[in-house]
Amino acid sequence: MTALSPQDIRNIYCVGRNYRLHAAELGNAVPESPMIFTKPTHALVPWQGEVGLPGSIGAVHYEAEIVLYVAEPFRPERPLDEQISHFTVGLDLTLRDVQDRLKAKGYPWLEAKGFRNSAAVGNWLPYPGLAELAAKDFSLLINGREAQRGNVKDMVFGFAELAAFIHSRYGLGAGDLIYTGTPAGVGALRSSDELVLQYGGQEVGRGTAVLRP
Template identity: 55%
Template structure:
């Protein structure tokens, strides 16, 4: 099982893929939308994952995640700041989120429950250009439901890192969930999930496998 003890802060980026914003009827933002999750939300992308089954639909949002390896400083290049990449699922209690939006309340109840920050093992970060060439997919019961590439991000990785670092600070052990492509939707008890990662023009390999349990 993954060791999350070294992870400090979890920053997440909302609506960073235009088609995802449109599928939920949201405006495309003019600057990054940042929210957070508690570290108690972390869960490994392996084995069985228990999610709340009594608060309405729970939606999957697959994302590329970067890990910060050193203290942020303005102008510091990404190669010096980032030491790993992974896939993560930003699980969202969609019905709860809709209620919070109506009240203009923060999203924490919909985004921060236990297990809502699923994470695969990390791989080395090989630079901004290599990151842009990545592709990733969410496969549910053998069917590809989400597929994306950071080349389609509204706000590229460098902008996200500096935006967050300048406003909130970034340090070793911080994570950034960089946004989800279109195709988000609900999961059911017993769904079998595979998370795959590859490079544009090539095949993708499974980096995470799990079974959903709603309780």
């Protein structure tokens, strides 16, 4: 399973402020319960080749994170490891200036988080279970230099807690994705930046950001 077609995906759930250092770098408090937002399926894009992004409405920030693929209707009484079939490293791309304006007015974040190509994913890998996945870091290289490195052991809310929270409030089923949050080190992209997504030093995605008017 290296790519996804639109019919493979139902909902895209994302988690904000799930790494303490990332919340701190943006001047945000760590939430007391998971902070969930969604992206439309039209935002989904494989991170390969040239990826077009909006370049005229403010800074586009990269946020690398582990993404889970839910394989069946979620059942809280079953171990989550049995209900996740694949994972990858993805990018939750954010129009940061737009988000700041929306937050100041108390408006929803959709314009800043849900634009086309804002939910990038690398190639999908078989999910090995939480313990084995946590044995390796994930990382993002930009133009050959490491920009972010994280490990799911450092999340504020773990996979099982996130899944149960999403299920209880919104529903969680086969084909849903969970973007599990980004570590510190986010920043703005420039046009022609090459971003390489890695898990355990293994490349899972390579693409070039093209900022368009």
